[in-house]
Amino acid sequence: KQEVTQIPAALSVPEGENLVLNCSFTDSAIYNLQWFRQDPGKGLTSLLLIQSSQREQTSGRLNASLDKSSGRSTLYIAASQPGDSATYLCAVPMDSNYQLIWGAGTKLIIKP
Amino acid sequence: KAGVTQTPRYLIKTRGQQVTLSCSPISGHRSVSWYQQTPGQGLQFLFEYFSETQRNKGNFPGRFSGRQFSNSRSEMNVSTLELGDSALYLCASSLFDGTGELFFGEGSRLTVL
Numbered sequence: 001k002q003e004v005t006q007i008p009a010a011l012s013v014p015e016g017e018n019l020v021l022n023c024s025f026t027d028s029a030i031y032n033l034q035w036f037r038q039d040p041g042k043g044l045t046s047l048l049l050i051q052s053s054q055r056e057q058t059s060g061r062l063n064a065s066l067d068k069s070s071g072r073s074t075l076y077i078a079a080s081q082p083g084d085s086a087t088y089l090c091a092v093p094m095d096s097n098y099q100l101i102w103g104a105g106t107k108l109i110i111k112p
Numbered sequence: 113k114a115g116v117t118q119t120p121r122y123l124i125k126t127r128g129q130q131v132t133l134s135c136s137p138i139s140g141h142r143s144v145s146w147y148q149q150t151p152g153q154g155l156q157f158l159f160e161y162f163s164e165t166q167r168n169k170g171n172f173p174g175r176f177s178g179r180q181f182s183n184s185r186s187e188m189n190v191s192t193l194e195l196g197d198s199a200l201y202l203c204a205s206s207l208f209d210g211t212g213e214l215f216f217g218e219g220s221r222l223t224v225l
Contacts, residue, residue: 044216102155
């Protein structure tokens, strides 16, 4: 049974720092891995999608990597800003369908 | 291009009532899935529809049901509401192009009193 874990549960850093969020999964036979952002009381915003054949994806200051053999993905945020404060979630689909298994999220606070 | 639209955004019901939530996917997206988010359980999959057919269902009681219309809009219904049904209900749509990428709406926040 696939399980997704995100550590740490919360992270607080000063503005301007580079940081890494972690996501691990127990079954390496994943179809893809998706990172989302959720602001308080809001829905989910898709940040990056990495296919199983890819090693990383980049969007602006965000870079997500995928290492299936070790069951890990990392989300790297460069030059953090207070606007990056949110909860970041990673998710993988069951088999090849659209039923996602979620991590519990990392709550990120960027201090001005 | 409009995103995923969920209505209503907020609603308050009492135990025993029923509720219907609506989701309009991104234009051209034919797959719609629903998730429940609570502080204690996190995000949990409810069901997924494609071309008006339920393809997958999560581990929720029969009080939770859904459907999809020919225009890909979807509704979910919860009957005989319980206090534990209070949650943020999120709808996601997908182009079903093989990438598996999901796009979410803002959610419907249900409070059961």
